Amino acid sequence: MNEPVTTTTIDPAEFRKVLGSYPTGVCVITALDDDDRPAGMVVGSFTSVSLDPPLVGFFPDRKSTSWPQIEKAGHFCVNVMASDQTDVCRAVTAKGDQKFVGVDYVVSDHNLPIIRDSIAAIECRLYSVTEAGDHWFVLGEVLRMETVREDDPMLFHKGRYGGFAERM
Known part of the structure; x- marks a missing residue:
């Protein structure tokens, strides 16, 4: 007989430290706001979800000030960052009018900002948004996608940006 599952208390700092051991790819989610200015956010939680229909997903923080602008647009582009695009990520994480400088x-x-020299661009229609703790789980239906260039992806690991190194 299985023991009942009990709720345990997980220290947020330890949670972040342990899960930070898992490297993630880095993407910039973009859209245009009501004034046709680019809105964007950097995410490390992007994933493919379904082939039929073609769905992708990511998890913006519920405190994000950029996510409401992207959600309001009703569609977004996932720009997969290359290892040499740290400057782009730093620009997009800036506050206020400094974003995208x-x-x-x-x-x-599809009226979506596609960042030049990203590895890939995946244009999506907002499919659904579901509450997921202190984040949202966003699904997008893929409308168009392209590989822009063949290069190494940017990775995020233990609080740092980096690239992929092949080991033989």
Whole structure:
């Protein structure tokens, strides 16, 4: 007979430390706000979800000031960052009017900012948003996608940006 599951208290600092041991890819989620200015956020939680229909997902913090702008747009682009795009990530994490200063992008046919020289761009329609603790679980239905260039991805590990190193 199985023991009943009990709730345990997990220290948030320890949770972050342990899960920070797992490296993640880095993406910039973009959209245009009501004034056609780029809105964006850096995420390390991007994942493929379904082939039929084609769905992808990510987890923005519920305290994010950028997520409401992207959600209101109703669609977004997932820009997969290359290992040489740390400057782009730092720009997008800036506050207020400093976001996107020096970030080169084009606006797609779906009216979405695509960051130049990203590894891939995945344009999506907002499919659903579900509460997930202190984050949202966002699903997007893929409308268009492309590989922009072949290069090493940016990775985030233990609070630092880096790249991939092949081991033989």
